[in-house]
Amino acid sequence: MGSGFHKFYNFIIIMPNQTTIYKTYESLTPMAFLILLYYTIIMNFTLFGYPKTGKTTLFNLLTGAKIEVKAYENGKKEPNLRTHPVPDPRLEKIWSLYSEKEKKPATVDFIDLAGISFGEVKSTTYLNYLRQADGLTHVARGFIDAQIPHPKGKISPEEDIHSMEDELTLSDLVSIESRLEKLEKELKRAKNPEGEREKELLLQLRSLLEKGQALREAELSPEEGKLISSFAFLSQKSLIHMINVDEKDIPLIENPEKIYSSQKKGVTTAAFCGKIEAEIMELEDEERETFLSEYNLKELSAPKFLKASYDLLQAITFFTIGKDEVKAWTVRGNTTALKAAGVIHSDIEKGFIRAEVIPWKDLLEFGSFKNAKEKAAVRLEGKEYNVQDGDVIYFRFSN
Numbered sequence: 001m002g003s004g005f006h007k008f009y010n011f012i013i014i015m016p017n018q019t020t021i022y023k024t025y026e027s028l029t030p031m032a033f034l035i036l037l038y039y040t041i042i043m044n045f046t047l048f049g050y051p052k053t054g055k056t057t058l059f060n061l062l063t064g065a066k067i068e069v070k071a072y073e074n075g076k077k078e079p080n081l082r083t084h085p086v087p088d089p090r091l092e093k094i095w096s097l098y099s100e101k102e103k104k105p106a107t108v109d110f111i112d113l114a115g116i117s118f119g120e121v122k123s124t125t126y127l128n129y130l131r132q133a134d135g136l137t138h139v140a141r142g143f144i145d146a147q148i149p150h151p152k153g154k155i156s157p158e159e160d161i162h163s164m165e166d167e168l169t170l171s172d173l174v175s176i177e178s179r180l181e182k183l184e185k186e187l188k189r190a191k192n193p194e195g196e197r198e199k200e201l202l203l204q205l206r207s208l209l210e211k212g213q214a215l216r217e218a219e220l221s222p223e224e225g226k227l228i229s230s231f232a233f234l235s236q237k238s239l240i241h242m243i244n245v246d247e248k249d250i251p252l253i254e255n256p257e258k259i260y261s262s263q264k265k266g267v268t269t270a271a272f273c274g275k276i277e278a279e280i281m282e283l284e285d286e287e288r289e290t291f292l293s294e295y296n297l298k299e300l301s302a303p304k305f306l307k308a309s310y311d312l313l314q315a316i317t318f319f320t321i322g323k324d325e326v327k328a329w330t331v332r333g334n335t336t337a338l339k340a341a342g343v344i345h346s347d348i349e350k351g352f353i354r355a356e357v358i359p360w361k362d363l364l365e366f367g368s369f370k371n372a373k374e375k376a377a378v379r380l381e382g383k384e385y386n387v388q389d390g391d392v393i394y395f396r397f398s399n
């Protein structure tokens with residue numbers, strides 16, 4: 001990662017005013033937007049799906065944004081993006097020991113793509129957006145509304161889910177075919193063991209895809225994973241199907257498997273009712289509970305969605321106590337201390353010496369990091385330490 005760009009990015013995420021961040025993103029050209037996403041260390045959840053399924057409605061529910069939703073095509077093609085704080089009770093508790101400092105929650109990026117016509121996942125624009133996604137959220141239409149036509153004239157979330165999953169695997173198949181074609185030419189010209197390994201792996205993956213399986217199903221060694229990581233295969237990404245159900249189907253929200261059931265690895269299904277929830281979000285906080293129970297809704301979508309996404313992406317949160325702020329950071333599972341240091345700043349990664357680590361609950365018991373250190377409760381960990389969910393970390397580094 002170019003350190004200049006990294007610094008530019010860090011500059012953006014530490015800007016105090018979130019509105020400035022949205023403005024910065026939204027004034028970017030699509031290309032600059034993609035470049036920025038590529039270098040983004042914050043996890044992003046990308047909402048996508050066929051036209052008029054309720055993606056922007058869900059985006060508003062998840063982020064509190066108030067983007068206009070329309071029944072008719074408005075020609076808007078640019079994605080919506082919000083960097084959103086993630087509530088975490090553990091941060092509150094840690095911060096209570098240091099309440100003179102500022103409290104900074106972890107953030108995730110939500111991206112809401114324009115509707116994709118049937119068969120259009122393979123178009124360059126959508127492929128580029130989808131490839132940058134950490135977690136894919138497919139919004140499927142279950143609601144019935146004669147004013148909002150479905151492109152296929154039939155409301156069937158199950159069929160649309162199958163169709164979208166097929167489009168994801170097909171796009172990977174196309175990428176593999178075109179890479180194999182090039183690779184075979186190269187290998188004819190000159191022997192190359194690395195190229196042979198890649199070819200063999202791609203042939204295995206191709207046969208999986210041809211059987212209709214997603215690449216998530218492939219059991220890959222870490223080396224194999226590395227070998228294909230630059231392809232950013234779509235059927236390898238974790239996938240949540242969010243079914244936007246009709247009002248009459250609200251009881252199904254707690255049992256989405258009755259609409260669509262999948263035992264596939266890395267795929268989860270959840271349901272919500274965009275229309276009702278959007279109405280509830282218009283209310284004052286105190287009134288929300290009453291209306292939720294009136295509609296027999298157990299909870300709002302946002303916390304449920306975050307939990308499902310974190311589980312699926314095996315995301316973890318660690319905490320830092322800086323000079324002026326107590327901060328939470330969300331990263332993917334299997335993140336080393338060195339990588340975690342880089343999430344904070346490239347200089348900390350470059351000059352990494354040691355990580356001083358204590359689980360958040362132990363820290364609470366000792367009352368302060370200083371006290372825990374004096375009682376030898378803080379561990380010293382090296383670059384390769386696998387950061388655990390709930391770790392409080394102080395990074396020692398040299399400039």
Ligand SMILES: Nc1nc2c(ncn2[C@@H]2O[C@H](COP(=O)(O)OP(=O)(O)OP(=O)(O)O)[C@@H](O)[C@H]2O)c(=O)[nH]1
Binds near residue numbers: 069245
């Ligand atoms: N009846 C009903 N209408 C809904 C529901 N969710 C969304 N809508 C309506 O569907 C229309 C499209 O909603 P959006 O959230 O903009 O859908 P979208 O998927 O972002 O649409 P595109 O970005 O144009 O593909 C709006 O008129 C919404 O009010 C729902 O649960 N029930």
Ligand SMILES: [Mg+2]
Binds near residue numbers: 055113
């Ligand atoms: Mg939309």
